[in-house]
Amino acid sequence: xxxxxxxQIKVSPKNRLIGWGLVWLGVxxxxxxxxxxxxxxxxxxxxxxxxxxxxxxGALFFLALEYVTGAVWSVPIRRVNEFLAWLVxxxxxxxxxxxxxxxxxFAWAQKDIAASDALLRMKEPYLNRSFxxxxxxxxxxxxxxxxxxxxRNSTRQDATGDQRLTKINTILSAIFMPVFALTLTIFxxxxxxSLDPHWYSTIYGIYFFSGTATxxxxxxxxxxxxxxxxxxFPKLRRDHFYNLGALLFTFVNFWAYIAFSQFMLVWxxxxxxxxxxFIARWHGGWEYISIVLILVQFAVPYFVLLPQEAKxxxxxxxxxxxxxxxxxxxxxxxxxxxxxxxxxPLGWMEISxxxxxxxxxxxxxxxxxxxxxxxxxGDPKLKRGLEFRL
Amino acid sequence: xxxxxxxxxxxxxxxxxxxxEIDAAISAPLDRFPSRRWWIAFGIALMILSMGLASVTAxxxxxxxxxxxxxxxxxxxxxxxxxxxxGIGHAGTLISxxxxxxxxxxxxxxxxxxEAMTIFAVICAGMFVSVxxxxxxxxxxxxxxxxxxxxxxxxxxxxxxxxxxAVSTYFTVSLVFWYLGLVPDFATLRDRxxxxxxxxxxxxxxxxxxxxxxxxxxxxxxxLILAGFATPLxxxxxxxxSFDFAVSVLPGWHSTIxxxxxxxxxxFSGFAMVQNVLIxxxxxxxxxxxxxxxxxxxxxxxxxxxxxxxxxxxxxxxFMAWYSGSQFERFVFLNRALGPYxxxxxxxxxxxxxxxxxxxxxxxxxxxxxxxxxxxxxxVGMWFERYVIIVTSLSRDFLPSSWGHFxxxxxxxxxxxxxxxxxxxxxxxxxxxxxxxxxAELKGVMENAQPHYHE
Numbered sequence: 001x002x003x004x005x006x007x008q009i010k011v012s013p014k015n016r017l018i019g020w021g022l023v024w025l026g027v028x029x030x031x032x033x034x035x036x037x038x039x040x041x042x043x044x045x046x047x048x049x050x051x052x053x054x055x056x057x058g059a060l061f062f063l064a065l066e067y068v069t070g071a072v073w074s075v076p077i078r079r080v081n082e083f084l085a086w087l088v089x090x091x092x093x094x095x096x097x098x099x100x101x102x103x104x105x106f107a108w109a110q111k112d113i114a115a116s117d118a119l120l121r122m123k124e125p126y127l128n129r130s131f132x133x134x135x136x137x138x139x140x141x142x143x144x145x146x147x148x149x150x151x152r153n154s155t156r157q158d159a160t161g162d163q164r165l166t167k168i169n170t171i172l173s174a175i176f177m178p179v180f181a182l183t184l185t186i187f188x189x190x191x192x193x194s195l196d197p198h199w200y201s202t203i204y205g206i207y208f209f210s211g212t213a214t215x216x217x218x219x220x221x222x223x224x225x226x227x228x229x230x231x232x233f234p235k236l237r238r239d240h241f242y243n244l245g246a247l248l249f250t251f252v253n254f255w256a257y258i259a260f261s262q263f264m265l266v267w268x269x270x271x272x273x274x275x276x277x278f279i280a281r282w283h284g285g286w287e288y289i290s291i292v293l294i295l296v297q298f299a300v301p302y303f304v305l306l307p308q309e310a311k312x313x314x315x316x317x318x319x320x321x322x323x324x325x326x327x328x329x330x331x332x333x334x335x336x337x338x339x340x341x342x343x344x345p346l347g348w349m350e351i352s353x354x355x356x357x358x359x360x361x362x363x364x365x366x367x368x369x370x371x372x373x374x375x376x377x378g379d380p381k382l383k384r385g386l387e388f389r390l
Numbered sequence: 391x392x393x394x395x396x397x398x399x400x401x402x403x404x405x406x407x408x409x410x411e412i413d414a415a416i417s418a419p420l421d422r423f424p425s426r427r428w429w430i431a432f433g434i435a436l437m438i439l440s441m442g443l444a445s446v447t448a449x450x451x452x453x454x455x456x457x458x459x460x461x462x463x464x465x466x467x468x469x470x471x472x473x474x475x476x477g478i479g480h481a482g483t484l485i486s487x488x489x490x491x492x493x494x495x496x497x498x499x500x501x502x503x504x505e506a507m508t509i510f511a512v513i514c515a516g517m518f519v520s521v522x523x524x525x526x527x528x529x530x531x532x533x534x535x536x537x538x539x540x541x542x543x544x545x546x547x548x549x550x551x552x553x554x555x556a557v558s559t560y561f562t563v564s565l566v567f568w569y570l571g572l573v574p575d576f577a578t579l580r581d582r583x584x585x586x587x588x589x590x591x592x593x594x595x596x597x598x599x600x601x602x603x604x605x606x607x608x609x610x611x612x613x614l615i616l617a618g619f620a621t622p623l624x625x626x627x628x629x630x631x632s633f634d635f636a637v638s639v640l641p642g643w644h645s646t647i648x649x650x651x652x653x654x655x656x657x658f659s660g661f662a663m664v665q666n667v668l669i670x671x672x673x674x675x676x677x678x679x680x681x682x683x684x685x686x687x688x689x690x691x692x693x694x695x696x697x698x699x700x701x702x703x704x705x706x707x708x709f710m711a712w713y714s715g716s717q718f719e720r721f722v723f724l725n726r727a728l729g730p731y732x733x734x735x736x737x738x739x740x741x742x743x744x745x746x747x748x749x750x751x752x753x754x755x756x757x758x759x760x761x762x763x764x765x766x767x768x769x770v771g772m773w774f775e776r777y778v779i780i781v782t783s784l785s786r787d788f789l790p791s792s793w794g795h796f797x798x799x800x801x802x803x804x805x806x807x808x809x810x811x812x813x814x815x816x817x818x819x820x821x822x823x824x825x826x827x828x829x830a831e832l833k834g835v836m837e838n839a840q841p842h843y844h845e
């Protein structure tokens with residue numbers, strides 16, 4: 001077997017400066033936001049926390065999926081998923097300001113509301129501060145544990161090439177799958193659904209997953225495409241990119257299917273306790289966001305990614321990846337912000353948190369590409385992965 | 391810990407065989423007179439089918455009152471059977487179309503059989519709504535929107551009408567997809583057979599196929615397009631079946647998770663049925679070299695995954711019933727687990743969620759008696775899942791004064807027999823008259839057909 005060299009990327013001081021610059025600018029703007037309007041800042045904080053955590057945990061899902069299904073085509077780009085997964089602990093840091101401000105975001109955390117509302121009193125065993133914070137830490141400890149185990153085994157394999165590590169990771173990934181389904185659902189209910197504490201929908205966890213997974217795939221595609229265009233993945237082929245494009249197309253459809261199912265059933269049954277959630281998203285300007293969301297998250301990517309040729313065109317894929325990351329942010333905006341305001345808020349605060357997380361992503365990815373090999377050189381499936389043909 | 395060599399591709403191929411050996415192995419059952427075992431099996435299937443037909447005939451003459459349903463449980467066995475059989479069909483399309491789009495070539499050996507089961511299962515499902523449940527079958531034509539002198543028009547906002555469209559579209563596309571795949575095999579059979587009548591039949595069915603390059607290139611393109619069509623269709627069918635329940639306002643039926651939950655459950659039960667029947671077929675027709683243990687193991691893995699998705703849906707529904715704070719929602723789920731139908735509920739949970747967990751162990755995944763038993767249990771569990779959803783929600787709804795209890799009569803079981811009788815009769819006829827494995831597709835996964843073989 002031919003030897004495959006480790007690839008490490010030297011991050012230029014300029015890029016590092018940009019990363020840290022964005023982080024400090026973001027921190028400054030977000031802090032200012034908390035001073036000017038703590039409520040708006042806290043809601044934006046939730047949105048961006050979910051965005052970052054979702055990309056990280058979605059990357060871990062695709063990482064585990066590769067092991068469970070025994071896929072080989074994605075092995076050469078697996079490190080990108082491993083790098084993205086490490087965003088999860090930094091997302092957890094982003095949640096800390098909200099943990100101290102639960103009552104500014106969550107109505108159920110306000111003592112007077114929780115005590116006077118009959119429904120909230122019934123939900124009190126689940127929706128209360130201490131259990132909420134306990135769940136938050138529990139979920140993140142489990143996620144970080146799996147990230148640590150899977151990436152550590154993968155990095156160790158670089159040096160040893162030990163096949164047993166692949167086996168161990170396969171078993172870990174299989175265990176992770178049901179854990180992921182449950183934790184992500186609890187996470188979505190806690191941080192998304194409970195913003196409107198009266199409302200409930202059984203599909204909510206899957207809806208959150210569909211958007212998160214699409215965004216993670218988009219992040220994977222974007223990073224892979226950018227690195228490829230700079231010559232860091234010389235051995236990738238159009239075949240690999242075709243698979244990324246096909247997966248993106250699948251998840252775009254999956255999101256639309258889940259979103260439609262939820263809307264259709266609520267609309268058709270027309271029960272006031274359920275429709276209230278959609279009514280809030282159909283008045284005061286939110287109706288435009290709702291329509292734009294359908295176009296941005298489904299219609300446009302559907303038609304762009306439908307042709308076979310588009311799925312292999314790296315430029316199209318890169319642009320679509322950026323587009324879908326924006327679409328997911330819009331989806332979260334549509335999910336979360338109606339709890340903040342009856343009209344869609346748009347100001348400098350909506351930009352300040354994305355600046356912060358862009359900086360975090362650059363720093364975290366930059367640190368990893370500099371210190372770890374971009375290709376899992378010890379992986380026994382790597383050669384087959386590089387030889388992958390459609 | 392068993393060691394797997396990850397540098398090598400796992401054996402999806404079927405070892406070194408010649409094309410002639412494949413032709414012979416697969417067409418052997420079609421060339422010889424049926425064995426005694428086949429006649430016995432066919433006799434049993436026909437007997438079950440005639441029991442079903444007798445019950446349906448009696449119901450048509452005397453009326454639906456012969457069956458156990460009444461107010462408030464006006465849907466019971468018929469709709470349970472309908473959803474069950476539509477679900478069975480889903481595995482076929484998943485294997486033949488979705489796994490094809492994912493380029494999972496191990497599917498080639500089992501796709502034909504699974505696709506045939508799809509068609510038979512959808513026929514069974516159609517029987518239950520159009521014949522058994524409708525009551526006045528002679529009015530079945532009104533389900534279709536056509537201009538008539540009565541000025542009658544269908545109720546487009548009824549999900550039952552969507553069912554008619556969804557199931558008939560699904561059936562049509564599945565049939566075309568299946569037939570297209572059969573065309574090259576008909577040509578092979580045409581070229582092999584010495585029997586004049588068979589030759590004529592196969593010649594007509596093979597549509598003049600000559601194995602030319604141009605034929606193959608058209609065929610491959612069409613096959614891909616039809617697989618692309620079949621994929622959203624298979625999702626839409628069970629989604630719309632779930633809408634039958636979920637668009638209502640009945641607690642236990644109205645739940646937004648129903649569409650993906652029903653699709654996962656359909657694939658789950660479908661795989662169990664395909665696995666069960668294939669175990670029999672590969673044994674009796676000596677196809678062990680073609681349908682390998684690896685195929686069965688892969689199917690068991692899919693069952694494990696989809697079984698856990700179903701379990702996830704049960705858990706989420708239970709949690710949300712509590713979380714909703716709605717008295718009715720909470721009651722429905724407590725009533726399922728502890729009420730008069732608790733036995734059915736616990737059969738459902740244990741068969742669909744608990745027993746299937748045994749597939750975590752490779753020993754059980756690769757043991758034929760164990761996997762067969764679990765497959766049967768899954769089918770039992772999935773039948774009971776529909777029964778639980780339908781009957782428990784209807785029997786006790788908002789007003790305790792209108793509660794009731796459903797108990798099936800002998801005619802309900804007769805109708806149940808109709809589905810199994812029809813299905814197995816069709817399956818047994820299929821294995822005698824058509825190649826149960828796609829000959830042409832199988833040749834593509836032979837070890838000696840791979841590009842690297844001659845290196």
